[in-house]
Amino acid sequence: MTQLERCAVLFVDDDPRVLQGLRRMLHAERHSWTLQFAASGREALACLDGGSFDALVTDLRMPDMDGVELLTFAMEHHPNVARIVLSGEIDPAAGFKTVRCAHQFIAKPCEAGALKTALTRAFALRRLTGDHRMKALLSRLQTLPSQPALYTEVMDAIQSPNSSCRKVGELIARDVGMTAKILQLVNSAFFGLAHRVGNALEAVTLLGTDTIKALVLGAKVFSQFDSKRIKQLGLDTLWPHSLAASQCARTISAAEKLPRQAQAEAFTAGILHDVGKLVLAQNFPETYADILQRAQLRDRTLPDLETERFGASHAELGGYLMGLWGLDEDIIDSIAYHHGLSRTAPAGPVAIVVYAANAMEHLLSAGPPEASTRSVDPAVLVQLNIADRFAQWEQCCRRHQQEVAEHAK
Ligand SMILES: [Fe+2]
Ligand SMILES: [Fe+2]
Incomplete structure (x- = not known):
């Protein structure tokens, strides 16, 4: 690894024993990571302004400048830096304040493994995009816009005394942006859950109605897409496509008898796989409308056109954002490579399922199978060794689709 490729982390804590502990904990990484330590928020500001960091890991409660202030400064002035809270803070009001300025929250005292994993994941995301402008944009995103009708339904359900947690969870699980945000929150150590949560329904059930209400109505963690803009962009199909892809992912992973956890991850990655499109459509509406139109002419693929304009495709940008938000690696890879799985070696089972589910x-x-074979590249199916199984999966997914249609009558 060259000096230029070294990953640099800035740790901030007013307790010198904590900094000393971190220094000892990460001693083995000194050859590949550059570690810097600051004893106050003010000292950290000077370090940020004078250096180049990949990640900032800060305490929350500090005397002269607290962690939220420091994180907000970093978000505005150094958006390329991944922002991680390392705190023993258990006051919900203080924790909720970090929801809008931190990417991840790790509980203190922490195991060396948890910290190393969070940092290694943050550094690994550099493979998905090196474009500073896009990284800065993704790093500043606090919410992802939801489908307006679903957003309204969730708001109504949250405020209705008769709604169950399950009902709210089922609604959230149908939306791309809300699913992404709720998984970021539930997997942050702030909520103190002992295991990783891979699907939105379970997340809502575990957090409970009161916490969800505080997050949605108080911390405003959800937002909605401008409905006029959805029409202008021709994005109406994004949500039904994502939901249907997640159902295909569930059917295929069940047919493959993947472990339960992997099936849940495949379902979640299915709903999130095109999350990068939401980001591009929201932030570059005119340019993206033009790109979507050009992609329909079919002389160039959408990922190619996006890469030419934004330095990465919606798949890679979506994977980057979900990685920054601390989602699991299988989900990140499944999102990042759902158009170019052949480039990863070797592809994991969840990523293969999501690649197939999107194509499916x-x-x-x-329409009828014979009219629609263009969405699948037979060479890639052979390369992934799923050419035979894809036909079986197609039968399962068609059967499931018919059952759902029957049920809806
Ligand atoms: Fe896609
Ligand atoms: Fe897709």
Whole structure:
């Protein structure tokens, strides 16, 4: 690893024993990581302004400048830096304040493994995009816009005395932006859950109605897409496509008899796989409308056009954002490579399922099978060793689709 590729982390804590502990804990990483330590928020500001860091790991409660102030400064002035809270803070009001300025929250005291994993994941994201402008944009995003009708339904359900946690969870699980945000929050150590949560329904159930209310109504963790803009962009199909792809992912992973955890991750990655499109459509509406239109002419693929304009495709940008928000690696890879799985070696089972589920959904929604084979690249199926199974999966998914349609009658 060259000096330029070294990953640099700034740790901030007013307790010198904590900094000393971190120094000892990460001693083995000194050859590949540059570690710097600051004893106050003010000292950290000077370090940030004078250096180049990949991650900032800060305490919350500090005398002269607290962690929220420091994180907000970093978000505004050094957006390329991943922002991680390392705190023993258990006051919910203080914790909720970090929701809008930190990417991840790790509980103090922490195991060396948890910290190393969070940092290694943050550094690994550099493979997905090196474009500073896009990284800065993704790093500043606090919410992802939701489908307006679903957003309204969730708001109504949260405020209704008759709604159950399950009902709210089921609604959130149908939306791309709300699913992403709720998984970021539930997996942050602030809520103190002992295990990783891979799906939105379980997340809402574990957090409970009161916490969800405080997050949604108080911390405003959800937002909605401008409905006029959705029409202008022709994005109406994004949400149904994502939901249907997640159902295909569930059917395929069940047919493959993947472990339960992997099936849940495949379902979640299915709903989130096109999250990067939301980001691009929201932030570059005119340019992205033009790109979507050009992609329909079919002389260039959408990922190619996006890469030419933004330095990375919606798949890579979506994977980057979900990684920054601390989602699991299998989910990140599944999102990042759902258009170019052949580039990863070797592809994990969840990523293969999501690649197939996205292709399958395009195939199923395009009409009869013989008219819609364009969505699947046979060479990639052979390369992934799933050419035979893909036909079986297609049968399972078509059967499931018919059952759902029957049920809806
Ligand atoms: Fe996509
Ligand atoms: Fe897709």
